Structures are given as structure tokens and as C-alpha cells.
Amino acid sequence: MNKETALWIYQKMNEIRYFEDEVHRTFGKGLIPGFVHLYAGEEAVATGVMALLENDDYITSTHRGHGHAIAKGCDINGMMAEIMGKKDGLGGGKGGSMHVADVDKGMLGANGIVGGGFGLAAGAALSIKTKGLDNVAVCFFGDGASNEGTFHEGLNLASILDLPVIFVCENNQFGEGTPFRYASASETVAERAPAYNMPGIRVDGMDVEAVYNATKEAIERAKAGQGPTLIECDTYRQYGHFEGDEQKYKTEDDPNRDRDPIPEFREKAIKNGWMTGKEADKIEQEAKKTIEEAVAFAEASPLPDEETLYTDIFA
Amino acid sequence: MNKETALWIYQKMNEIRYFEDEVHRTFGKGLIPGFVHLYAGEEAVATGVMALLENDDYITSTHRGHGHAIAKGCDINGMMAEIMGKKDGLGGGKGGSMHVADVDKGMLGANGIVGGGFGLAAGAALSIKTKGLDNVAVCFFGDGASNEGTFHEGLNLASILDLPVIFVCENNQFGEGTPFRYASASETVAERAPAYNMPGIRVDGMDVEAVYNATKEAIERAKAGQGPTLIECDTYRQYGHFEGDEQKYKTEDDPNRDRDPIPEFREKAIKNGWMTGKEADKIEQEAKKTIEEAVAFAEASPLPDEETLYTDIFA
Amino acid sequence: MTNRNITFMTAINEAMAQAMRKDENVILIGTDVAGGAEVDHLVHDDGRYDDAFGGVFGLSKGLVTEFGRERVIDTPIAEHGYFSAAVGAAATGLRPIAELMFNDFVGFALDPILNQGAKMRYMFGGKAKIPLTVRTVHGAGAGAAAQHSQTLYGMFGAIPGVKVVVPSNPYDAKGLMLAAIEEDNLVVFSEDKMLYGMKGDVPEDYYTIEIGKANVVRSGEELTIVAIGKMVQVAEEVANILAKDDISTEVIDLRTVAPWDQETVLESVKKTGRLIVIDESNPHNNTATDIASVVADQAFDYLDGPIKTVCAPNTPVPFATNLEQAYIPNAAKVLKVAEELIVDLKKEPMI
């Protein structure tokens, strides 16, 4: 990883965190309808992967998609407005938190359907392969999603067709209030990879560099026509499953409970000479400002015009 | 295996084979509507497993279900009549080949839906477990079905709940005209078992004894509360995927192509002293007669009464 | 029999608890119906469990504490798998209540309903019964957007072999849930999430409400409004407004959408000659069109005007609050179509 990358990562990590903290507050004030799932705590995964992706690479995301969207380059003002259901939202206010998307940025959508992304990502990779492009598709998914049949189908299909896709599991130990250790017969998600004849790698998902390095290798394999890779990132969500969750299932012993990937990366990046403390401070301040501006933008944006209820059904 | 078991097995193998050969002929004569998938060649699996099951054990079956039904003790006359769509069929002629069933015999149905049985069997095992019974459920499925997401979901669920269920794969190398080696990223089905923290055993599915022994162990585990087992039986279907299939995909090199489990078992059983040649001859003749009688029964049975179109929707 | 003022949610919880007390074969299975499986601090000293969620809306809270994890079963997120298991369990002697957290997830659970649970009895010539209750949640209004707000009971209702119940208030919710669990058939029990907080008088005792029978919640002579679930409130609101204009409206709460009560609806329309059906489903191939179709056939000669259906538009459910409100059928929309029907009954225009 070089300096430029590290600075980009640190910027995106901070943008995500400030974004999510802000959404948390705004939700608390009753300004956001519906279900909101926050990504705070898992920033190392989105940024470690996305640091290696181009605009034309594709990602599929989850219900917990804000972090992926920010890291993939989606417009932050448009995201905030979308989450508040405003006209200037990325989807004109019609999608909301669970459907933040920007196909032109390669972001194929947050997805309210757990396990909805495996096949979509394989399909994006099929486009890449069929058109002979030098890109990859990345599927983000949770530990809970790994028990959906679509995991099995998506990984098997991608493997037999040697599709350039990377399956990135964000194992935050819980699917809603159900621990992974209960819901999954396997101890890790990565150990399921051999069933699909693909490498399965488990990395410290609180450490951006570990995520970055594993992704780098996976991209090389994918682009060399060697097919998909499964990367499991051990991580932790700071907030509840969704806003309003009491989190009665969390325990003192949860690994990663007391870790935070952002200060961890700040320290490492400074130590490795990728970033100075001053640069870090500046990034933090700028990120904070970016989010403040996004909130102002979103709040100022009007509600969508009522006739848009009826548009965008068919192309 | 003892003499009694061996004789039972040899009888059921022959009944199945004569049954299927007869259905093949009858279909050729145009007397059977719809899709018919024959079990001939795979008799060692159904009989090797069913030799160990009681009436109150459950099985779920597949589109290729005649063999399972006969071995589980379904009435053969009723089966033949069902397949011909007659009033005296097991399902009153309303189900046909793909839906032969007899819940009282623990046969939860042939199933036209590939991958439909994994969860059903887990559910039957859940009944057994919840009621504290000393029984098991067996799910038969094909190599092709192992790529359905329901495989993943069914095996994982059964494993985490320690359900008394045995998943028996009949790997006949093809799903319709698509070779398993193409469709599955894993080389065997059994090697997927570790992903569900259960034993995965691969046996010679042309050898009844191998199937029998593996099943015996699996039943012991299940009844001891140690959860499910996956058994993959390497086998081969003698006929096409369904009646009418040209079988252009079969090759000279297909393993098991030139094997037949019935003479193999006859030879072994005689050698091991489980059966005399005379007993074998007699069983063969009787089986032939049983099937001839079944055909006569089915042909004599009238069509269902037209008002039965409207019955059996709700209990 | 004590009546308590309790919520729709509590009424359903109570029904499930009473059914589970009455019959040990009744189990509840679904994602996070308890929550917190294998979390040590949620296990009491006496071996009983606390739940972490008790269902994503908290509807099944407390059930795991009373009935234990053997009968209140948290599943992996694997709807097809556990719905198949529920069907298999039902075919072999249990009486499962299986929860589909949002009806929108039907794409992960349809085959066990469509091809297994609904058809086994028929295909097997009557030799199976499937006492399975599918609890699920529909409806817009919570800002849950396109994949968590659909109204899909019409899809289930189109399947032969499936009964579909949609309660409109706490009293009905309890009685219909108990009836559903008593059924030896696959019953989809579809709850509008916007009704969860609704309060009403509910007897403490065990009671059932007949499945397949509609409820005439208001008698009238000039106009029939058939409504489903949450839409019953809209129908009553409309009836009150029309009453000011001396128009007498009969309001029918359908209660069961499959098989719906043709007798009650036809009788009413034969009396009033005018029909509006309110259904939050998307407008095509839904329960409203089904009712319209049957009435246009069987009661044609009694009709004094066109049959009106008021449904959601043919769009996904939008997220933005104003768009979502515009999506849901409401009194204004119903009054607008009512205009055309009642024009000859009225003295002066109303809206």
C-alpha cells in the first residue's frame, strides 16, 4: 500500500464513520423513515477492498450498504438525501437506505434481501467475462447471508464458469440477534470455500491492510481467469442490527468488541510513514465537514414530486 | 448383513428392476402420460438404505422415485396404477409417477421439484426429535440436486439442530444431460459435508453392502443425537434421464457403465452364503410375477371418477 | 371472560401461547423468533431463556421463555430450508407456525408453499395433511421501501390448497390465529405491520373465528364496501363521511381473502347494488379484481353502477414519505370513486 492509497482509505473510513454517526443522530430525531442498518465499525472492509477497485468494477451490497456506497464513490450528498427520502437523493428518494445505488459508479445497489447479491455479482462478472473486459465484481455479504441457499448457488456458479468475482464476507458475528456460531454449522465462512473449489481466506477485518492484501491477490486471480475467491473479514458492528435494536445478544467476550479500525489504521499509517498526524487530522476534519454539508444538502432538498410515484417502472 | 436382510434386498432389487423395465415398455406403448424417470441401475442404493429402515422412519424421494417407493414398502399394485393414472393408484391417479407417495408407509413422496426433499426430510426429522421418537428420516437426492441452494440450507439446518436425518446422494454422474463434473465445482458431493460439520462418506453405490454399512453407521449417529450424515453413492442410470432421452451425453468412459448391481449382489450373496442360487432364482421369478400382476391390476383399474378432480384440496 | 384492551401484536402473541399450551405439537419456527440462541447471559439459572428479539417486531416475545428452544426455534437465514422443514414437520405430526419475516421474502419460501405444502394432499390422493400456519407481514406505511412493504396475500390466495387470512383488529387477530393453528391445512396469516400498535378489546379466553367467513362490520343499504385488513379503517372512515350525506354504506371486513366469503359479499351487493373493494395490493390479479369478477358474474343483474376497486398503483412501494402516503389507498381516493356510484343518491356534491 502506498501513501496515496492510505490517504484515500483514511478519508473514506472517516467519511463513512461520520456519515453513520450522523445518520444515527438524524434517525434518533425521527427524520429518517424505515429501517436503517449502520456500517460503523466495519469500515476497514469496504475501504480495504474498494481501494483496489476502479470505477468500472462492480460491487453488490447489502442492507448495511452505506459504507460500500461511500467507498465505491457514490455521491455523499445524494446518499444522505436518499436516506432522508428527498428529491435529490441518488434514487430520487424512491429507494432509501436499503436501496442506495449508482450503477454508473459500479454500485449495483444496497439490497434489502439478505443473500440477494451473490447471483447479481456473478452476473456482473459474467458481463465482464463475456465482453472481455479487465474488471472484477465484488459481492459483499454478511455472516448471516452465508446460510442462504443463494450463497451456495452463487459461489458454485461463479466457480464453474471461472467468473472474475470476489465474495467478501463481513463476519460481524451476528445476523440480527442470532449468533453466527449458532446459525452456521461451519465454524468459519472461509472454510466453506473448498466446497466450491476456490480459495477461502480469513483475515482480520479490523485491519485495512489485511483486507487490502487479500483483495489484491483475489483480483489478480480473477483477472488471470482463475476464478473467484472467498474472503472472510472478521469484524464487528458498533451499533445495533438496525436503529432501535437493544442488542441484548452482545456479550463482553465478543471478539473485536473493543477495537476500532479507524484509530488502528491511523496509528499504523503514521507508523508506516503513509500518513502524518497532521494529514490525518486534516482528513478527519474534512470528512466531518463533508458529512455536515451532506446533511445540510439533504435537509434542504425538497420531497420528491408526487408524480414520480409513477415513473421509472419501465425503460 | 444377515440372510434375511440379503433375501429382502434381492427381492426388492428385482421388484424394482422388473417394475422399471415394465414401465419402460408400457411407456413405449403410450399407456403412460407425462414424464417418467426410471431408477433401473440404481437399485443398490434404495435397497441398501431401506433394508435398515422401519415403517415409521421417513424418506423423501425425487422425480426418480419408483425404487425408493418400492423399497420403502409402498404397494406395488397401487404404484403401477398410479403411474398409469388409474383410480386404484396410491394417489387415486392424481399424482402420477413424480408424486408416488404413501405417508403411512413413511414415504413422503416422489417429488417433481429437484432439491425439494432436503428441507422436507429435515422437517420429518424435526418431528421425530420433537416427539422424542427413535426414528430417522432419509433424504434421497441426485448429484444435480446438490447444486440447489436447498442442499445448503437443508444440510446446515439439520446439522445445527442435530436432526436425525441422513442425506443420501445418488450420484449417477448426470443431471439431465449435464455432467456433474461440469455443474459442480467440487469433485464429489461428499467433500461438501465438512462445510456443514457432518461426516461425508463416498461409497460404491453399485454395491448394496457398501451402501448398507454406511447407512448403518449413519443411523446409529442419528439415533445417538449426533446429527446428520451425508452419504454419496456412486451409481449409474441404465435408461435415459426420462423416457425419450437420446442420451447423447453418455460416454464409453462413464464409470459404472458396464456394471449392474443386481447380478453383482446375487453373486456376492451366494458367495457369502446369504442366499442360494435356487433362492435367487425363485426371488427373480416371484418378482417378475409381482410386476406382471401389478400391470394386470393397473390395466384393469378404471380411470378415476371425474368428481375427484375437486376433492382432496383441504382436510 | 375478561376483556383487556391489548395491541394487535399482543393478541397474536397470546393466541400462539394459548395454542402452544393446548397442544404440544404446536411449534414456532423462524429467523430470530427468539433471537440470542447460544448467548449464555440470556439463559436463566432455572434453564429458561430470554429472547434477544422475540421476532423482528418483538411479536413473539416471551414465547421462548415459556416453551423453550425446542419449540421456539431460531433458524439460520435460510427461508427455503426452514419452510420446507415446516412442511415436512407438518406432514409428520407437528403443527408448525412458520414465520416469513416480511411477505416480500416469498421469493425464498415459495416452493415449499406452492409445490409442496399446498399440493401434497391432492397429489397423494388425500393421504396427507399439512397443518401449517405461515405467519407473515405485509403493507406499506412504515418507510420500509420496495422490498419490505409489499402486500402479497393475493399471490398466496391464487394458489389452490392455501387459505389466507388477513385480520383487521386485535380481536380478529387472536381468533383467526387460533383458528389457523387448528386448521389441518396450510394457512397464510398475513399481518399488516401498520396495525401492530392498534389496541382493542380482546377476551382472555381461547376462542376461534371461522376461517372463510367475512364480517359485516357496518350494515347499510345503498353501497357495499369490501375491505381487507388495514383498509377496513379506511372503509369505515368513508362510511362515516357518506353517512353525513345520508348515504347508507355496508362495510364488510373480508377477514379471509382465500377462500373469500362469496355468500356474504354477493348478498350485500344484491341488496345495495353498488360495490367498492379496497385492497392495498398492486392493482392487477389481486383479491379486489377477484371479487369484482365474481360479482360482475353472479350479481350482475343487481348492480346499479360499475364495480370499483381501490388499490395501490402498479408501482413498487416508494420510500419517500410523501410518495408512500400517495401510494396507499385512503379515504379521499375511495370517496373519489364513490362519487360516480352515488351520484344519483345524493342531494349535493361532497368533495
Added chain:
Amino acid sequence: MTNRNITFMTAINEAMAQAMRKDENVILIGTDVAGGAEVDHLVHDDGRYDDAFGGVFGLSKGLVTEFGRERVIDTPIAEHGYFSAAVGAAATGLRPIAELMFNDFVGFALDPILNQGAKMRYMFGGKAKIPLTVRTVHGAGAGAAAQHSQTLYGMFGAIPGVKVVVPSNPYDAKGLMLAAIEEDNLVVFSEDKMLYGMKGDVPEDYYTIEIGKANVVRSGEELTIVAIGKMVQVAEEVANILAKDDISTEVIDLRTVAPWDQETVLESVKKTGRLIVIDESNPHNNTATDIASVVADQAFDYLDGPIKTVCAPNTPVPFATNLEQAYIPNAAKVLKVAEELIVDLKKEPMI
């Protein structure tokens, strides 16, 4: 433009081939759409492939030979997976034709249609297009029993964002398939398996038939019969029989069941005053009820009698030949309901 007498199956095959020649982004994906993947003896010396199945009915035979395995993609039996992939591919620049071998398997492929393909454009505020054609097969009559004979286009038609096409003859099949592939939207193309052998004149050239427009296949003045797919033949048979009694029947082949052509149907009913809809779907919440509902609203004043729908009964499809035949709508059943409508038009009773 040469016309050849070819089968319904060949017409669809030809359409797919012409679309694939015209646009290299068109691919075909499904279980055994070729068959025989990785079977050495099916590979020619020149690297081209023979198929082993070419679709389970042989409909896509030859396509892998011309277009190769990169564009004619055999899948594992994993419908949810490859349908999601088809949606993902469509969203990123391909124009997939994805085959659902039997529409009955919808329980394994519904989410990619219901929640992804049909909704992405809307949820993303117009920032996606999904040029996906879903080919599938419906209909009873082949003895394929309850899980392989259903008629489910009505289920797809209820979903906002999905267009549904049901061709009734080889000419339409080709033109509608080419139109479906040209669409930038998710189109379900549902083929009645009983029509596969039907022959008809089909131009060799590339042509499209407008999606959303019905086809008036016979003009008439006194009775409108709207029919779908295979049922168009039943409608024509009925029209011929009624003609002997001097009753003039208009037959409308719906062609597109979602969005169906309200204009053509309403215009016809306004002229004839009498309507029968024939639809092999189970009777509730289907296209027939939808049409009845719209007509009962929009053309009420023009109606001279009740609206009749003739559908399959509310049962699974039975296996036995006699029961299956009794299940499928036929001319006798249509004539029976026609009686009631035309009683005032006739001189003497007909059946």
C-alpha cells in the same frame, strides 16, 4: 420475405438465433439449454459444440453450435443463482434470455424477478435498465402433473415492473420473442407446452410484434371472447359453433397479459356488450379476473349481461388423463357460460 410452415418451437428458436446474430450481448442461460457440457465427443474438430438436449424440449437445439458455450450457457440446477446472475448481467450490459424450464419452478427463481429485476430501476430512481427476457413454459395437457403443468403467468403479471407475453401461434411467438429481447425491461415470455408442435406460416425475416397490443383475430358484433395462448383455439372453436347459430363473436388474442391491452378489450366490449374471458390459470386473482374487473368498472354501462370467466378449477393439475382433460377449459365449458349471455340473441337452444 419467405413464409415457411414451421412449428411454434422452431419459431422461438429462430427468433433467439436472429437476436443473437444481431446483437452479441444477447446470451441464453439455463439448465440444459445446450446440455452435454464437457462431454468430449460432443465437440467437433472445428471446436463447435453439439448439444445433448438443446433445452429439455429441444427448443434451443443448435444454438450452442452456432454461438458457442460462452453465449449459450448451461447452468447447474440452481435457478435462484442463475436468475440472479441474469439480472446482474442485464444490469451491466448483457441482454440475457434466461430459461425457467417450467414456470412451476418459480419458487426457486422468484426473488430475482420480484425484488431485483422488476424493482431496480424504480428503487434506483431510473438509473438502471434490465433488458432480461425470461423464457418459461406453462400449461396442462401433457400429463406432467401438479408440479409441471401450472399456468402461472398471472403471478408474474401481478408484479409491477414485469411485462408478460403469452403467444398463441408460431408467427406471434417469433415476433413477440424478438420484441421481448429488444425490450430494455424484464419480460416474461410464457410458452404453452401444448403449442410446441403447432405449425404455422412464419416469415424468415426479423420482425417484431408490439408488446402490450392485443390481436383481434376475428371480428364480431355480439359477443367478445378474450383468450390467452392456447385458449385462443378454444375461443375460435366456440366462435365457429356460435356462428352456425348466427351469433357474431369477436375473438381477441390478448398476446400480452401484462400490461394487457385495455383499449382493444374495452372497445370490443363496448361494441358487443358481452364478454367471456378464457384463461387456463387457476380461477382466483388471475388475468381473467383482472380483465373482468376493469371491464366491470370501465365498460359497465355497455354491458348486456354478466361477465364470464372460464378458467381451470381451483385445484392443482391432476395427473390422470381424464381428470386433466376435465381440468382444462374447453369449448363445451365456454359454450355453457355463453348460453346465459346469448339467450336473447338466439332462435333455438344450441347445447
